[in-house]
Amino acid sequence: MNQTQTQTTAAERDETLPPFGNYHLDHAYDEMFESASVPRAQYAALHQRVLDLSREEFVRRQKAADLSFLYQGITFTVYGDKAGTEKIFPYDLMPRIITGAEWSHIERGLTQRITALNMFIHDVYNDENILKDGVVPRELLASCKAWRKEMRGLKVPKDRYIHVVGTDLIRGEDGGFAVLEDNLRVPSGVSYMLGNRTVMKKILPVLFQRYSVRPIDDYTQYLFQTLRAVSPRALDQPTIVVLTPGVHNSAYFEHTFLARQMGVELVEGRDLVVHRDHVYMRTTAGLRRVDVIYRRVDDDFIDPEVFRSDSMLGVPGLFRAYQKGNVALANAIGTGVADDKAVYAYVPRIIKYYLGEDAILPNVETFILGEKKDREYALANLDKLVVKAVGESGGYGMLIGPHSTAAQREEFRAAINANPRNYIAQPTIMLSRAPCFVDGQVEPRHVDLRPYILYGDEVKIVPGGLTRVALKKGSLVVNSSQGGGSKDTWVLY
């Protein structure tokens, strides 16, 4: 259960080194230190606490935290690893702290962005104004894998498409927050956000109390209200379910967690049956009508009659029931059209188009390799850029230029030339660094932030999110499938 990926051996480590003895600043924005050994105001108490606790005490608490996750079964399954391998999501004891002012900026920015993206999805499946006005090129959507022609003209409750969103934010060298990725399909990780907080309060209660941290515990209640808001039947207690691909899915823990926290049933495709365009679940008391499905199954797998016919996870006939308005799906089908990595480049223009406002949270500079000029620049600068396949997520299908070998670059060059529309490139973004407890020492590691946004009757964001950490020294990849971990994230008042 070794959490850390460092190569340091005991012999190399100096036991007498002070806790921050290995902490060196570089050009990345440092979350904790303003300058060498001067912590930012919001980190001062944490800094002091680390100096007060002995190394042994920290190690002991880290172990207690790890065991707590293991016993609670807060684990994920690694694809491609030995079948059924459960791992805990590495957890770093040191919280990431965000000030109230920073947070209100993020909150405004995300609210603006989600509102605009929801309008965009509604528009491209209905009136197509933004395409007619030439703000987003029509061929860009036509070539988008996540585009679902079946959604054209389909009415969804309250015109809401993206009920649950997990937007990835990063902090550039100047300390400003920027959006790296919009996750509008089935974003995961919120259970770790909530689990981290629970464990934190048990493991470092004194420290926690010293800060005024804004609570996040009401997330599942808001999630429930968001889902209820889109029920096709106006009932006080509509039947809401969470649809999971099953126990072998890497996020299965999260599905069970959310169902339990909301007090609703967790169903698999085989528990549901569609009859005369209504959805029912198989209960011990017979069939019961289902109103809202929080589905954690991708579009492709949700209904074998309409999408992938080989899907064993879906529910035959579900889409017909959805079309007739007899069941609501969260998120809607086809929302991936707006978090496509190529569409991403247009989001600031999308915000301007629908809301007449400038984006509060900027994008990261992006080259669209389907466009000749951008492609030529990118191919000439592969060693400096991050290249991403637009259809992939989870850190797969990525080239990190400065860390790549010549062979890897040639492989990507060939792939880009074969299918340029499939790629975008971005400058290597220096993610900010936060202190992490690694092998008895505090060391800086790169982090990002994924806040969770709910959009039912209104946009609702619990303060904080999941701070993901690249635990490998120097690594910029924070995904759990690629050796990433996470931290509790504290938003102060």
Added chain:
Amino acid sequence: MLSRVADSLYWMGRYLERTEGTARLLDEHLTLMLDIVPASAPMRWRRFLSSLCLDEVDRPGYDARDITREFTTDEENSASIRSCIAAARENARQVRDTLGAEMFEQLNRAYFFIREASFDAIWDEGPTEFLRRIRESACLFHGITDSTFSRNEGYHFIRLGCYIERALMTVALIDSYREFYSDSEEAASPTPEEHLDWITLLKCCTAFDSYRRRYTAEVKENCVLEFLLLDPDFPHSVRFCIDRIAEGLEIVGQNAPHRDRTSATRIAARLQADLTYGSIEEILAENFANHLSTLRQRCELIHEKVNAIFIEYPIERELARPSLGESGEFRMPSGDTLIRPMA
């Protein structure tokens, strides 16, 4: 409650009961071996295997260490404690949204405990300590369930699983002693070694203390059998289990809208009546082996009925219920549009 969830809870209950029962059987048999002449050990180990319904093949040797390994940490053996706990946990994992967090955590701890356990260490320390912890893990789970879990349908499906498994285990255990039963009315007093065997039988069901309070320290065959089959108050007696099963079926059946729910309650209630009003003299006067095998079949029939009524009922029957339609416009399906869930 979802049918699939009810099914998993039921099996979780069965596997937990199996875990506890196996740990107790093994512990008592290891203790028994300390007292008897080595030559008679194979017969006792055969009986142990038979009480777990695993007596098909005769073995070349019966080594206590090998058998203990086989039934504790052996992953390959589907009847080992490790396999039973893994199966209980796997069922729990499939429905963990339904369970309380503490319940799952307890089961998860037991799973990691046995997964990390080294057999050599268990054997060197004496397996009793290990087996005690296993039994405690199961007891702790039931304790947490009793004090934290709402008495809803899910609770009753867990209990149904436990009691069906327990009834079957008690019947199999009694059956494994078949060579011991006297044919004549007047049994000879048992030899000291036989006496130990009877005590072991009682201890395998945690019945020794309760037996003595009920019948005094005199261990008699008909009293033992009466106690294990017919006692209304002792939690491992077959009657006690069937009483709880009948109650449980009555409760979970309340929601079932269809007529066939009575078929399960009827079987349980008839069995309950036989055990309530039967006498041990009558039972022993008949063919006892047949009696036990009928008991087992009736328990298995209850299991099948539970499955057929609550879990794997035909969708068509359900769709034929008029209440499913929108505002009463529902008509019998013509048969062409029936959509079935994936198998």
